[in-house]
Amino acid sequence: QVRLVESGGESVQAGDSLRLSCAASGSTSSNYAMGWFRRAPGKDEEFVAAISAINSLAYVTASVRDRFTITKDNAANTMYLQMNGLTPEDTAVYSCAARPVRSPYRGSTYVRRVDYNYWGQGTQVTVSS
Numbered sequence: 001q002v003r004l005v006e007s008g009g010e011s012v013q014a015g016d017s018l019r020l021s022c023a024a025s026g027s028t029s030s031n032y033a034m035g036w037f038r039r040a041p042g043k044d045e046e047f048v049a050a051i052s053a054i055n056s057l058a059y060v061t062a063s064v065r066d067r068f069t070i071t072k073d074n075a076a077n078t079m080y081l082q083m084n085g086l087t088p089e090d091t092a093v094y095s096c097a098a099r100p101v102r103s104p105y106r107g108s109t110y111v112r113r114v115d116y117n118y119w120g121q122g123t124q125v126t127v128s129s
Helices: none
Strands: 003-007 011-013 018-023 031-037 045-051 058-060 068-073 078-083 092-100 123-128
Touching: 003 045, 018 092, 018 123, 031 068, 031 078, 045 068, 045 123, 068 123, 078 092
Parallel strands: 011 123
Antiparallel strands: 003 018, 018 078, 031 045, 031 092, 045 058, 068 078, 092 123
């Protein structure tokens, strides 16, 4: 079982950048595909980005693909979300998730909430105009 803790969320101005971190403990992150989701006030939860267990194959949702980058450092058991050019529409609670995979070299990524077994508590990102 893995425990996930997000950090890095804060209040920023439009155009600023932030890097969110998701630290995994209790198990090595190389056994897990991971992802980021977000929930904006009054809106449904939205998939943001996903990354495979070992070979860092990544998928970022189209709406933020030109601004957000997902990476994973298995040596540090940490996943990151680099967010550039933030806008007020990026204001949300960002949560990370993990899913154990049987074949980590397959490079699978997952975009649905139901695909993930473990979740962090979330970190708040607020972007002011």
